[in-house]
Amino acid sequence: MVLWSLRLKVAARGGSPSRVLRSMLEAKIKTMSLTPNDKLQFILGRRSIRVYAPGEVSEMAITQLLQAAMAAPSAVARDPWRFVVIRKKETLSAIAAALPNGGMLATAPLGIVVCGDLDAAHDRQLSYLLQDCSAAIENLLLCAHGLGLGACWLGVHPREDRIRKLREILQLPASVIPIAGIAIGHPGEEKEPRTRFNREYVHWEKW
Numbered sequence: 736m737v738l739w740s741l742r743l744k745v746a747a748r749g750g751s752p753s754r755v756l757r758s759m760l761e762a763k764i765k766t767m768s769l770t771p772n773d774k775l776q777f778i779l780g781r782r783s784i785r786v787y788a789p790g791e792v793s794e795m796a797i798t799q800l801l802q803a804a805m806a807a808p809s810a811v812a813r814d815p816w817r818f819v820v821i822r823k824k825e826t827l828s829a830i831a832a833a834l835p836n837g838g839m840l841a842t843a844p845l846g847i848v849v850c851g852d853l854d855a856a857h858d859r860q861l862s863y864l865l866q867d868c869s870a871a872i873e874n875l876l877l878c879a880h881g882l883g884l885g886a887c888w889l890g891v892h893p894r895e896d897r898i899r900k901l902r903e904i905l906q907l908p909a910s911v912i913p914i915a916g917i918a919i920g921h922p923g924e925e926k927e928p929r930t931r932f933n934r935e936y937v938h939w940e941k942w
C-alpha cells in the first residue's frame with residue numbers, strides 16, 4: 736500500500752522512478768523510526784490474543800518470529816532454546832487438548848512450542864534454561880505484535896502432566912524440555928495497550 740502510493744507520487748512528480756523512489760523510501764523509513772515514547776507504547780501494546788481471524792501465517796513471518804526469539808539474551812550465549820513449529824491442524828488440536836488453558840491453539844493457524852535442551856544450558860542448570868527460554872518467548876511475542884499478528888503464551892513447564900503429553904506428541908529427545916506453547920494467528924480481537932505498573936512493587940536503593 737505504502738509502495739503503491741509512493742509509486743503514484745513518483746509518477747505525479749514525473750521524475751526518474753528509481754532515484755525518486757529511493758529518496759522517498761529513505762525519507763519514509765526515517766519518519767517511521769520510533770521515538771522512545773512510541774517504543775514504550777509498542778511494548779505496552781503487546782497483549783495476549785486468544786481469538787484468531789482466518790488466514791495463514793506466512794513463511795517469512797515465521798522466520799522473523801524465530802529470528803526475534805533467537806535474538807534474546809541467554810546466559811553465556813549458550814542459546815539452549817529449541818523451537819517446534821506446528822501448522823498441522825491435527826497436531827495443534829492434540830496439543831490444545833493437552834493444555835488445560837490452551838484450547839484456542841486448536842483455532843490458531845500456527846503454534847510454536849518453545850523447548851530448552853538441558854545439555855546445552857549454561858552449567859546444565861534448569862534455571863538458566865528457563866530464563867533463556869522466557870526471554871526468547873517474550874521476544875517472539877513482541878515480534879508477533881510488531882508483525883500485526885496476535886499471540887498468546889500457553890503454560891507448559893513446570894506442570895508434569897503437560898510436559899509428559901507434549902514430549903509424547905512432539906517426540907522430544909530426553910534432554911529437551913517443553914517450556915511453553917505459543918498460539919499465533921491474525922488477531923480476531925482487539926485489546927488496549929496497558930501496563931500493570933504498581934509503585935508498591937518497586938523499591939529504591941534498599942527494600
Ligand SMILES: Cc1cc2nc3c(=O)[nH]c(=O)nc-3n(C[C@H](O)[C@H](O)[C@H](O)COP(=O)(O)O)c2cc1C
Pocket residue numbers: 781782783784785836837887888889890891
Ligand atoms: C508462564 C505463563 C504462562 C501462561 N499460560 C497461559 C495459558 O496457559 N493460557 C492463556 O490463555 N494465557 C496464559 N498466559 C498469558 C497470561 O494469562 C497473560 O500474559 C496475562 O493475563 C497478562 O495479560 P497480557 O498478556 O494481555 O498482558 C501465560 C503467561 C505466562 C507468563
